[in-house]
Amino acid sequence: MTDLSSALQLAAPEVTLAVGGLVLLMIGAFAGEKATRLVSGLSVLLLLVATALTVTGPLGLAFGGTYIADPLSVYGKALIFLSSAVAIILGDGWMHRNKIAKFEYPVLIVLASVGMGMMASSGDLISLYIGIEMHSLALYVLAAYRRDSLVASEAGLKYFVLGALSSGILLYGASLIYGFAGSMKFDEIAAFASNNPGPGLIFGMVFLIAGLAFKVSAAPFHMWTPDVYQGAPTPVVALFATAPKVAAMILIARVLIDGFNLAHFQWAQVIILISLISFAVGAFGGLMQKDIQRLLAYSSIINIGYALLGVAAGTELGVQAMLMFMTLYVIDQFGFFAVLLSLSRNGRPIRNISDLAGLKQDRPVTAIALTILSLSAVGIPPLSGFWGKFYVFGAAADAGYWMAGVAGLVASVVAAFYYLRLIKMMWFDAPATEVKTDKAPLEAQWIAWAAAAFAFPVVIVALAWLEPLTKAAAAGVGVG
Amino acid sequence: MLQGLAFYILATIAVVSGLLVVTARSPVHSVLWLILTFFSAAGLFVLLGAEFLAMLLVVVYVGAVAVLFLFVVMMLDVDFVRLREGYARYLPLAGIVAIILLAEMIMVSLAVVQGGAASAALAPAALPEGVSNTQSIGRVLYTDYIYFFQAAGIVLLVAMIGAIVLTLRKRDGVLRQDLAAQANRRRVDAVEIKSATTGAGVKPEELL
Known part of the structure; x- marks a missing residue:
């Protein structure tokens, strides 16, 4: 045997x-x-x-x-x-x-x-x-x-x-x-x-x-x-x-x-369509949300659209871009959810976007972390979210799907609204209640800070070894 | 000839009873029709020469799954009249979906007719002499397909853990059988002799 x-x-x-x-x-x-x-x-x-x-x-x-x-x-x-x-x-x-x-x-x-x-x-x-x-x-x-x-x-x-x-x-x-x-x-x-x-x-x-x-x-x-x-x-x-x-x-x-290597033309159409619909649903669906976790759901829909765009390219470059995007996205998401887990008032977790008002006075470091994570999700260079999108759009344009890439850019501009709203709430609005936030649990706090530190500035160093790693991982996977 | 006749009878019963599963008013009747569908499908398997699968279908689906359905349907207190309220409202949308699916299936069938399906070279090889299809399934299940077989086992384990996580509750004051305590109980702990006065009798409360 x-x-x-x-x-x-x-x-x-x-x-x-x-x-x-x-x-x-x-x-x-x-x-x-x-x-x-x-x-x-x-x-x-x-x-x-x-x-x-x-x-x-x-x-x-x-x-x-x-x-x-x-x-x-x-x-x-x-x-x-x-x-x-x-x-x-x-x-x-x-x-x-x-x-x-x-x-x-x-x-x-x-x-x-x-x-x-x-x-x-x-x-x-x-x-x-x-x-x-x-x-x-x-x-x-x-x-x-x-x-x-x-x-x-x-x-x-x-x-x-x-x-x-x-x-x-x-x-x-x-x-x-x-x-x-x-x-x-x-x-x-x-x-x-x-x-x-x-x-x-x-x-x-x-x-x-x-x-x-x-x-x-x-x-x-x-x-x-x-x-x-x-x-x-x-x-x-x-x-x-x-x-x-x-x-x-x-x-x-x-x-x-x-x-379905040689049926690439057929499946690429389907995948491009799915990612375009995801852009639209994710960008516009998220605008009216009040619950932070619901907001993150719409954010995940739009982000999956970006990752699918990398797959649709079907090239080695596209798969590499998808891996790169998913890696940076995963770290960003852990940051968001760890921030949510570390925030509570009177033992009740903070779930509404309006509850974030005035967070800067109460928890300055967490507010900075959430700001970095949000800016990264918006895709401001040189934060990690930017690099993910940079690779995906690059791969899509390389494969000739630059129109879909433009649609993705427009969607990310629309989606920027809801991330910027989070930031505005934390830094410029007066706190709604006098109640202080509870002491944060250690593990959530550290994971949130670590993810934010990765989003900026660690990512700039990390790219130097993520790039060859994803390139090696995607080697040989591509439409031939 | 006889095989063809059997096929048409079984297939007709399967399709008609399948339709009745969805349209029957009482859910209990639905389950009974479902059992008939399974039986006819098992008959079709026999016609294909897959006796083992036919028996599995009867034993597992009719014997276990359908009977379990029947229990669940009878025990759950669901208002089935209210459940059907949306029937007319959703019918147009459901009809459109069904028509699209039907059109797709017809297109796929046409593709098969045009010879697009797996060619004869890909058809299952005939069984070697003296090997029943039960034996031939057994031969590959633990060798070629060991990976899938074990993985499917883990899927079932996850389902079992899930059922326990979601339903097991610890209640206080539930009496449990304790074999050691039962075996170690002595007569003096359990039985007490009380003298009763002659003629007056004993009231039950006094005994406690």
Whole structure:
């Protein structure tokens, strides 16, 4: 069985996470709620070990080509596992402060990471689907984690029902592709698509894209996003906004570029359309929002539009731009959610934009951090958000989609309004209440400051090594 | 000939009962129609020579899933009349979606007719002599498809953990069975002899 042993070596990160997750589940089940902190700590450690295994592990194909370990999957998995670890750290403090600590929270995130790892390295429609289901199921549960709260239950149920619908659409597309191409492996689908894709295969591909677009909350499949972002617990939303999006973006890039290489013209149209609608929905939908988490939901829709623009280019440069954009975006998002977690008055979290009024007097450093993060999201050079957009628009223009790039620029100008409103609230408005904000939890405060420090000025140094890393990750992935 | 007849009978029953699942007034009737749909689909599998899948369909879907549905439908207190209120309102939109889907399916079918579907070379190979299809599924499930098989197991585990996280509640004052305490109980702890005066009897309250 040398075949299996080499396969296990290649899949070591997922195997470690799965087995480790089972062990942690047993520790939690026998030690009870007392062990929550221990399980959280060990989960973070486990995710770090998995990251190390990913980075140092061998590259190649396993399980008959259904599992791919290549530079793209390595880069994606490192980002996914580290994001999950940050979400566990943010969530652990939050659970204990709200006295709803359960050891299942970190275990579910670990098992979701297994699914996201599968997505990042899937070379087959079955592993694509199983990976998506594994991480989505865990996320549905996490969205409804606060089961006594009405909005959280609504968020979980809505996410679950719409997620099941999108899985159905995705499966329908996958079955059409299998029926016409006669194979579920991306390379064999590509071989079939190269002579004549035909309407059946294109139909399947469009359904597949629709299912995947739901998972990254791209418009017009974004309906669930604002409600789920509003209802789900803040640390869980921080996870939603980061790791699953990275996994799904890598999956979209891989299935479209590897599987439908020569049908590039057909799928690029669909992806461009989706990203244009996302620009419009994200930019204009966010204008009237009062709840900060809802606002961030619209911001995530518009940002996914940018990332999809990179994929639509279909070139190595486009994939590199997408990876670069997602990396900077993930760090920015963690900053936003950590700021939200660190702000509360009388034990009630600050959720409305108007509650931010006069934050500069009360919490100057946090106000500076949120200002940097907002300016970065607007895309002011030389903050990190600017560099993400710079690469994406560059790749899109390079592939001839400069019109879509211009639309993206216009959308970001419109979206600048709601970030600038946050800044105006904090610095120029008088505080609405005399009540001081509570003492911030340490972990959220530090993550917020670190993310803001990364957005500016660390990013300028970091670009020097992010650029070659993403270039290496995207090497060889491109429409040929 | 006989096979063709069986196919048309089973397929017609499957389609008609599938339609009745959605249109039946009572949800319990819907579930019963669903069971009939599953049964006919299992019959179609037998016609294709996939006996194992047919039996799985009956055992898993009819035996477990549909019966579970039936329990849920009977136990949940849902006002199904109110649930149907929006029926007429959403009908036009749903009709448009259904027509678009139908048109798409017809286009896909036309593509198949024009020979766009997987060619005969890609069709499943015939089973080797003396191997039933149950055996052939077993041969690949734990070898070629071990990755998917194990991953699907984790998906089910996540679903189980999720159900527990969302529904398990710790209540105070719930009596639990304690085997050690039961086995260690002695007669003197549990039984007390009281003398009753002759003719007066004992009231139950006095015994406590």
